[in-house]
Structure formats: structure tokens, C-alpha cells
Amino acid sequence: MNVDPAKLSLSNFLGGESDDPLQPPPSFTNWMQLGAWAVELYEPELLSTADARTTINYAGKPQSVINFCSYNYLGLANHPDVLAAAHEALRTHGLGACGSPMLSGMTDLHRELERRVAKFLNREDAMLFNSGFGGALGTISGLLRKSDVAILDNRSHLSLRDGAILSRCRTEKFEHNDPASLDVALARQKGRRQLVVVEGIYSMDGDFGNLQEVIDVADAHGASVFIDEAHSMLSCGQHGRGAAEHFGVEDRFPLVYGTFSKAFGALGGFVAGSKETLQYLRFYAHPYVYSCALPPVVIAAILKALELGTSQPELRAKLWENAEYFHAQLDKLGFDTGASTTYVMPIVIGDRELMYRLGHELRRRGLWVAPVDYPAVPQNRICFRACVTAKHTRADLDEALNILEDTLVPALLQKQSA
Numbered sequence: 231m232n233v234d235p236a237k238l239s240l241s242n243f244l245g246g247e248s249d250d251p252l253q254p255p256p257s258f259t260n261w262m263q264l265g266a267w268a269v270e271l272y273e274p275e276l277l278s279t280a281d282a283r284t285t286i287n288y289a290g291k292p293q294s295v296i297n298f299c300s301y302n303y304l305g306l307a308n309h310p311d312v313l314a315a316a317h318e319a320l321r322t323h324g325l326g327a328c329g330s331p332m333l334s335g336m337t338d339l340h341r342e343l344e345r346r347v348a349k350f351l352n353r354e355d356a357m358l359f360n361s362g363f364g365g366a367l368g369t370i371s372g373l374l375r376k377s378d379v380a381i382l383d384n385r386s387h388l389s390l391r392d393g394a395i396l397s398r399c400r401t402e403k404f405e406h407n408d409p410a411s412l413d414v415a416l417a418r419q420k421g422r423r424q425l426v427v428v429e430g431i432y433s434m435d436g437d438f439g440n441l442q443e444v445i446d447v448a449d450a451h452g453a454s455v456f457i458d459e460a461h462s463m464l465s466c467g468q469h470g471r472g473a474a475e476h477f478g479v480e481d482r483f484p485l486v487y488g489t490f491s492k493a494f495g496a497l498g499g500f501v502a503g504s505k506e507t508l509q510y511l512r513f514y515a516h517p518y519v520y521s522c523a524l525p526p527v528v529i530a531a532i533l534k535a536l537e538l539g540t541s542q543p544e545l546r547a548k549l550w551e552n553a554e555y556f557h558a559q560l561d562k563l564g565f566d567t568g569a570s571t572t573y574v575m576p577i578v579i580g581d582r583e584l585m586y587r588l589g590h591e592l593r594r595r596g597l598w599v600a601p602v603d604y605p606a607v608p609q610n611r612i613c614f615r616a617c618v619t620a621k622h623t624r625a626d627l628d629e630a631l632n633i634l635e636d637t638l639v640p641a642l643l644q645k646q647s648a
């Protein structure tokens with residue numbers, strides 16, 4: 231491929247170039263070598279906890295950073311009570327679940343968490359998955375059939391899209407948060423069972439799902455709506471029941487899905503809804519039936535995180551106060567944060583090479599934000615993503631803003647005038 235490597239992206243290497251599928255395309259390996267300096271920003275090694283200030287391995291040395299990368303929204307990943315609960319479960323239940331929940335992996339702790347999640351969300355039942363990705367994929371693929379259609383917001387997470395692909399149903403996309411576009415998609419697929427798939431907070435853009443309008447349009451077509459509350463569960467809504475609670479539309483979603491890897495600070499996923507639906511899903515969601523249950527030690531930690539997250543609303547209040555402050559300051563500095571109105575904030579750079587160069591500069595200066603490249607976002611929206619948490623102090627936020635101002639503002643001005 232004789233193309234400027236800076237103009238290539240992961241979407242250019244999907245064709246098989248060799249006779250052996252176990253051999254990656256040589257052009258990909260070459261591209262990776264040329265871009266090794268940029269790729270270094272990925273798979274960073276965390277040398278400590280996922281707290282607001284932590285240490286990562288940068289260029290072979292420990293580097294102290296302010297952490298805007300981890301989804302530890304309420305700071306529960308390293309909470310002493312959570313760690314104590316995990317230690318206790320390690321003593322009583324050992325490390326692994328050692329089997330699928332169907333056959334041997336279900337413990338009393340798992341059952342307790344199912345009950346607590348169902349009660350928390352005012353649902354009849356809940357079931358647990360050993361990963362959020364598997365939970366979304368398993369739920370969509372376990373419920374949809376070949377003759378159905380999944381109608382997904384075009385900014386939907388891959389776990390949802392892959393679930394639809396696995397079910398072999400038809401898939402349709404509608405423009406992000408756009409009820410008119412959804413209306414057209416639903417009309418086009420009339421005559422089939424339809425499931426509209428939305429998110430509480432979109433993970434790359436950091437904006438809320440346009441829930442009320444989307445549900446109204448879906449209702450008008452007799453379609454069901456499924457909500458992924460991965461980034462909103464426990465961190466949004468007065469009681470932490472997510473974006474659906476925030477917008478007062480919980481009862482319009484028969485099924486709600488979330489992860490334990492974000493505000494819960496742990497790992498895994500869940501879906502909550504009617505007993506009948508979940509009884510069916512327990513037998514048809516492959517990542518549930520054919521994969522080992524979460525370790526009891528993780529379940530005990532999640533139980534404690536749920537207790538803390540529901541009994542201490544001040545954690546959510548702090549998260550939102552921090553998010554509002556950080557947003558306001560980013561706006562003052564003139565950064566493009568797209569449609570974000572939450573604690574997930576893109577900072578748009580819009581140029582791949584510049585983004586990677588600045589990403590190194592930020593790490594060197596002690597600020598850890600995530601690089602987000604095409605195809606995760608459109609080419610002109612290549613950005614850093616910053617996740618604010620309840621654990622960031624005002625000093626952390628101000629120091630981060632100073633670094634962003636010193637590093638990004640001159641580079642972006644220069645880009646504009648070029």
C-alpha cells in the first residue's frame with residue numbers, strides 16, 4: 231500500500247492479504263511499525279489503583295498522572311469497604327466460580343446480587359454476566375431472531391451491534407439521537423418484530439440518549455426499546471438508577487442493561503426485567519450459559535459498591551459537580567467537547583498525527599486521557615476522551631486544565647491558522 235501512513239486507519243486492514251488467516255496482513259504489521267510511537271499510547275500499564283491520581287508506565291519509567299482514563303466514576307474501585315468485602319469473600323468462597331452459572335458457578339453471593347439489583351431497579355428479576363460486553367451481546371443475541379430487526383443508534387457500542395449480528399437478525403441504523411431518522415427506519419422495516427437499541431449515556435460522545443423522544447417514536451410503531459445504561463448506572467438519576475431515572479422514563483423500558491465495570495468499579499454486566507423474560511434469556515444467552523460466572527470475590531465487592539452507591543448520594547452529587555466545573559472550564563478555554571453534557575467529555579483535535587503527538591506531550595506532563603481514533607469516532611472528530619470522577623479534587627481538575635491549556639491550546643490555534 232503506497233499511501234501516507236498517517237492517512238490510514240484500522241479500517242484499511244480488514245482484507246485478507248495472505249493465504250493463511252493466522253498471518254496478519256503484512257501491510258498492517260508495517261503500518262504498526264511505522265506508527266509505533268503513536269501506538270505506545272495504547273494498552274498503558276497501570277502501576278497502581280485506578281484512582282484520580284495514579285502511576286502508569288510511560289516510556290519504561292513510572293510516571294505520576296492525573297487519571298481521566300478510568301471509568302471509576304464514584305471512586306468505588308478502591309474504596310476500603312469494597313476491598314474488605316472482597317477480602318472476606320476470598321476467605322469464605324475462594325477465588326474462582328469455577329463453572330457456568332447454569333451448572334456450578336452460581337453461589338449464594340451471586341443470588342444475593344441478583345436480588346439486590348432487581349430490588350434496586352424495581353424489577354422482578356436480574357441476571358449477571360461475567361462481562362459487560364458479554365451481557366449486552368448475550369442479551370441482544372439471546373432475544374432477537376433471524377426474522378427480527380434491530381434498529382440501533384449509529385453511535386451504539388459494538389457489544390450491541392455484535393449481538394445483533396450474532397442473532398442474524400436484520401440491522402438498521404438511525405442517526406444519533408434523531409427521532410425523525412428513527413421514524414424512517416422503523417417505517418422501512420414495518421411488518422417485522424422491531425427492537426430499538428439506545429444508550430443512557432453514549433460512551434464516546436458523553437451525551438445523554440434522547441430517551442423520551444425515541445420511546446415515543448418507537449411506541450408509535452409498536453416497537454420495543456432496549457437501554458444500555460453502562461455509563462449511567464449508579465452515577466445518574468436521583469437514586470442512581472441511570473439515565474432512565476434521570477428522565478423519568480424507567481417504566482417505559484421493560485428491560486434494562488448495565489455494567490459493573492464503570493461506576494461500580496468492578497467487572498461484569500447485568501440485565502434486569504420480568505421473571506419470564508429472564509427465565510427465557512438464561513437459556514439462550516450464550517455468554518451466560520457457556521462461560522464461567524464472575525468470581526465470588528468480585529460479586530462481594532459489587533454488593534458493597536451497590537450498597538455504598540445507593541446509600542451515599544453525595545458521591546453522585548460530587549461527580550456531577552466536578553463534571554459541571556470541568557465542562558465550564560473547558561468551554562472557557564475554547565475546546566470543542568461536542569454534544570457532551572456529562573462526566574464523559576471528548577476534547578476534539580480532529581487530526582490523527584497531532585492527536586498522538588499531543589497525547590505523548592500530555593502524558594509527559596502528567597495528564598492521562600484516552601486517545602480516540604477513527605473508526606471509533608469520525609475522522610474529523612478524532613479526540614481525547616476525559617472521564618471526570620467524584621474522586622477528583624478541585625486541585626486535580628485545575629492542574630489538568632492548566633496542562634490542557636499549555637499543551638493543546640497553542641497547537642490547536644496553530645492548526646487553525648495553517
Ligand SMILES: Cc1ncc(COP(=O)(O)O)c(C=O)c1O
Pocket residue numbers: 361362363364366387389429433458460461489490491492497498499
Ligand atoms: C455502552 C457500553 N456498553 C457496554 C460496554 C461493555 O462493558 P464492559 O467494559 O463492562 O465489558 C461498554 C464498555 O465500555 C459500553 O461503553
